[in-house]
Amino acid sequence: MEVKERNYLSIANYLERAEQEKVEVKRITLEHPDLSIEEGYKIQEELVKSKLDKGYRIIGPKMGLTSQAKMKQMNVDEPVYGYIFDYMVVENGDKLSLRELIHPKVEVEIAFVLNRDLKGPGITEKDVLAATEYVVPSLEIIDSRYENFQFTLPDVVADNASSSRVVFGNRLVKPDQIDLDLVGATLFINGELKALGAGAAVLGHPARSVAMLANMLGRKGEKAKAGQIILTGGITEAILLNAEDCVTAKLDQIGEVSFILT
Numbered sequence: 001m002e003v004k005e006r007n008y009l010s011i012a013n014y015l016e017r018a019e020q021e022k023v024e025v026k027r028i029t030l031e032h033p034d035l036s037i038e039e040g041y042k043i044q045e046e047l048v049k050s051k052l053d054k055g056y057r058i059i060g061p062k063m064g065l066t067s068q069a070k071m072k073q074m075n076v077d078e079p080v081y082g083y084i085f086d087y088m089v090v091e092n093g094d095k096l097s098l099r100e101l102i103h104p105k106v107e108v109e110i111a112f113v114l115n116r117d118l119k120g121p122g123i124t125e126k127d128v129l130a131a132t133e134y135v136v137p138s139l140e141i142i143d144s145r146y147e148n149f150q151f152t153l154p155d156v157v158a159d160n161a162s163s164s165r166v167v168f169g170n171r172l173v174k175p176d177q178i179d180l181d182l183v184g185a186t187l188f189i190n191g192e193l194k195a196l197g198a199g200a201a202v203l204g205h206p207a208r209s210v211a212m213l214a215n216m217l218g219r220k221g222e223k224a225k226a227g228q229i230i231l232t233g234g235i236t237e238a239i240l241l242n243a244e245d246c247v248t249a250k251l252d253q254i255g256e257v258s259f260i261l262t
């Protein structure tokens with residue numbers, strides 16, 4: 001059964017309020033067990049529209065649940081996308097207050113900047129690499145609005161793929177000479193190694209995540225755009241954060257990125 005049009009907006013408002021008030025809420029599939037992934041995207045569209053209406057700008061789309069580590073951790077079986085907004089960006093090395101968030105987790109990602117638009121269908125990893133201007137080391141702070149960080153795919157899609165904050169490294173690296181699948185990544189919290197992996201954890205190659213995004217967006221008549229910063233998804237499982245955590249990711253040949261939770 002389809003949820004009526006007006007309800008997408010009210011569900012989007014429910015999720016946006018949870019973000020603003022920094023409280024976890026019941027996942028929407030408890031009340032709407034038949035909600036499809038497509039309907040999840042309709043709710044996400046309302047959420048995105050509402051943020052744009054408030055004057056926030058999109059930095060770029062993000063892919064999520066692109067690695068086995070993440071899919072296993074969250075008990076889902078399919079990648080999703082969402083959007084990163086300007087208010088979510090934390091400067092490299094800066095502080096982020098836990099008071100702004102609900103129950104944040106952090107993950108290491110490789111972000112792409114394209115030099116031309118890519119529109120699916122049919123976009124491949126090769127097309128993406130040919131259109132990539134830079135890659136950037138990134139830390140994504142996800143903060144599901146749902147109780148205990150538990151959700152099904154329609155829930156997490158509606159919730160803008162748990163997007164909350166992101167930190168980009170200062171280096172923009174031309175990927176021409178780098179095998180991004182072989183890039184090692186480590187995540188340290190307070191000097192302790194918490195997670196590690198390689199670029200290949202993301203769908204075999206992080207460029208494949210951008211290709212999948214371009215193909216998913218293509219189905220809606222949209223595209224991955226030149227100049228946007230595109231997150232390709234966590235290489236490792238996400239790690240729950242605590243106050244005073246000092247977080248650093250190191251990516252071989254690409255660089256480092258860090259922030260401090262206060």
Ligand code: OOG
Nearest residue numbers: 064065070161162233234
């Ligand atoms: C969904 C967001 C996943 C990633 O990189 O896999 C994500 C979640 O796990 O809450 O951003």
Ligand code: MG
Nearest residue numbers: 064140233234
């Ligand atoms: Mg992510």
